[in-house]
Amino acid sequence: MGGVLRIHFSDRDFRHVQVARSADPVWEAFLGLHVLTTPLARLPRRLHPWRRQAAARLQDDGLRAAARLLRDLAPADAAYFPDFLTPAESEEGMASALRTLRATPGTRLARELREAARYRTLPGWTRRLASGDRGLLDQVADAVLHFHTRLIAPDWSEVEATVATDWERRMETLERGTVAMLATLTPFVWRDPVLSAPYPVDADLHLRGRGVRLIPSFFCHTTPIAIADPSLPPVVVYPIGGPPPDPRAGADRADVLAALLGAGRARVLGALTGTFTTGSLAVRLGMPASTVSGHLKVLRDADLVRSERDGAHVMHRLTSRGRHLLRPS
Structure with missing residues (x-):
């Protein structure tokens, strides 16, 4: 670097x-691809569970082919990859982004692939793409959708x-x-x-x-x-994210929160490091689900936790007030 x-x-x-x-579906697809091709030891711990699950899902031949095609165009270590892969229309959702990607003018394909070739040797098939091969461009768009659907969308709520x-x-x-x-x-x-x-x-x-x-x-x-x-x-x-918390300050804060909220509710609040169901929090804390549910209701009423339905599950996460209570800095 x-x-x-x-x-x-x-x-x-x-x-x-x-x-x-909100998260951008196309950028998350390509950056998820980069996570998938990065050694686990070089990733932040929060990405380890997804990396392991995604690697297991790659046993599917079609998914492996999609990942290989996208990796040819946008490898994790690239100093540059073509801008046409991440159109601004992705702000409006995946469907709008893929319509724009499929309609990329041939002159732009040639220009941006030529720029990419300045930094690394491109696979031979990209010459057909640079010449404006519409069928091949459709394959690229299909690969983005397939990769996102199979590997990114299952964890989209998080x-x-x-x-x-x-x-x-x-x-x-x-x-x-x-x-x-x-x-x-x-x-x-x-x-x-x-x-x-x-x-x-x-x-x-x-x-x-x-x-x-x-x-x-x-x-x-x-x-x-x-x-x-x-x-x-x-x-x-x-x-996303910031500097790691000071563990000594975290211990002191836990004692203060336990005195303020009660030990059980303080533990539930502190465990909300991401988005969780009631059941997953209960397993994480070793508490009965009914107890966790009761604590969540009190925390929700105090505007420290937000709960939203996602299909069959209710997902819980900290509000800005809850985060501030945990990490006042």
């Missing part, structure tokens, strides 16, 4: 900064809930101004008027009054990723 991404702001850009409220939690955290800091919010983004550093972060290559993104759309990602786990083409709307995908 020898480069730096520098995002250059002007006064006008601050009026056009957006933070995506992805969405985790991204929503990050969004709420950014909105809280936004009360102190846009610069204060930008300063919370990891691994970025703010030095007026430039936001910078480690990157595979040296790159400068000049916003030129257009602002930037910031997309928090569940599967992004190393450096942020920016749309490379300066003529496209500026988009930057960044990893």
Whole structure:
């Protein structure tokens, strides 16, 4: 990792900064692919369960073929992969994104694949794609959909809930101004008027009054990723999360919460590190499900926990107030 991404702001850009409220299905598909091809030891622990499950599901021949095709175009270690793979229309959902992907002009396919070839040797089949082969482009779009449906969608409620939690955290800091919010983004550093972060290559993104759309990602786990083409709307995908908590401070906080809420409710609150069903929390804590359910009702009434139905299950996660109670910093 020898480069730096520098995002250059002007006064006008601050009026056009957006933070995506929900996860982007296409970006999560490609970044999930990167997680799948990254050694477990190099991944944050929160991604380990998904990585193991996804690796097991890859026994399916069709899914392996889809993953191989996408990996040829956008490997995890690529300094650049074509922007046409992640159209801005994915903000409107997977169907809209795939319509745009299938309609990518031939001139753009050729230009972006030529740019990718500057950084690495591309497989021979990409020459047909660069020449505008529509059938092959449809195969790429089908592979994105197949990979997302089989490997990302089964855990989408957790992805969405985790991204929503990050969004709420950014909105809280936004009360102190846009610069204060930008300063919370990891691994970025703010030095007026430039936001910078480690990157595979040296790159400068000049916003030129257009602002930037910031997309928090569940599967992004190393450096942020920016749309490379300066003529496209500026988009930057960044990893959720922050610095690890101080374990001594966590122990002190647990004692305070137990005195305030009672030991049982404090344990339930502290166990909500993501999105869980009542049953999964009960197993995690070694408590009867009925006891956990009672604690969750009290915490929900106090606006510390949010519960939402997802199909046959009710999923529980912390509210911004609950997170603040656990981690006041």
